[in-house]
Amino acid sequence: MNDTAPPSPPRPKIRVVRRTETASAPSVDASAAAPTGVRVSKLLAERGLCSRREADVYIERGLVFVNGERVTQLGTRAAPDAEIALATAARAEQARQATILIHKPIGYVSGQAEDGHQPAVVLVGPQSQMADDWQPFHPGCLKGLAPAGRLDIDSTGLLVLTQDGRVARQLIGEDSDIEKEYLVRVEGELDARGLKLLNHGLSLDGKALKPAKVSWQNDDQLRFMLKEGKKRQIRRMCELVGLRVTGLKRVRIGRVMLGNLPLGQWRYLRADERF
Secondary structure, rough: OOOOOOOOOOOOOOOOOOOOOOOOOOOOOOOHHHHEEEEHHHHHHOOOOOOOHHHHHHHHHEEEEEEEEOOOOOEEEEOOOOEEOOEEEEEHHHHHEEEEEEEEEEOOOOOOEEOOOOOOOHOOOHHHHHHOOOOOOOOOHHHHOEOOOOOOOOOEEEEEOOOHHHHHHHHOOOOOOOOOOEEEEOOOOOOOHHHHHHHHEEOOOOOOOOEEEEEEEOOHHHHHHEEHHHHHHHHHHHHHOEEEEEHHHHHHHEEEEEOOOOOOOOEOOOOOOOO
């Protein structure tokens, strides 16, 4: 008889896992990750070299240089005082971009056709070009031609259409300070207080208007000089002081005059003209 006890079954192995503190992730300095500098496209626009949309096109085509180095990546940033230049090819393209002055008649809208009324751009063609314009009509001037500002359907006078983003920004950019001059025929009585309010003190749409220069041109016509252009601004200003506008004509934008441009005709902005 075998007194030997049977062997005990093997004890299961228990794996002991020792807890260790997880190392904390390295902290990230948010300020170090933030992009520095100013977008090159914004700098180009701020310096009046081109519009931001044009800047993006020039950058993609490799026509922009920052501190002498070619830039081709959209979103590239540079120091605010960086030296930025456009390539000769870009400047040559800009020189070919047309800016057109139209003496807009009543019944035409400044931009897209609306309510059955045609846009003023339909007037641009060889048949309505001013007789002594400095260069002949070329169809390429119509591509991308857009109004730089508006003139109400029931107003006449100087309207600018341009292919040049620099001109558009100068005339209608947020920081535009270009003065525009209008001759306005009115009906009604206007005393000294009303004239003073037209110059400064009126509000439209809950916002105070910028100071204007308003004076009598003759017995029934006022001269307005404004540096802003809210929708139907002059007509609404006149209503606030008891006047009714019977005729409105824009005769100047910056340093460019309507002059002897006939009603319904157009001409190119001359190389020596600046707004």
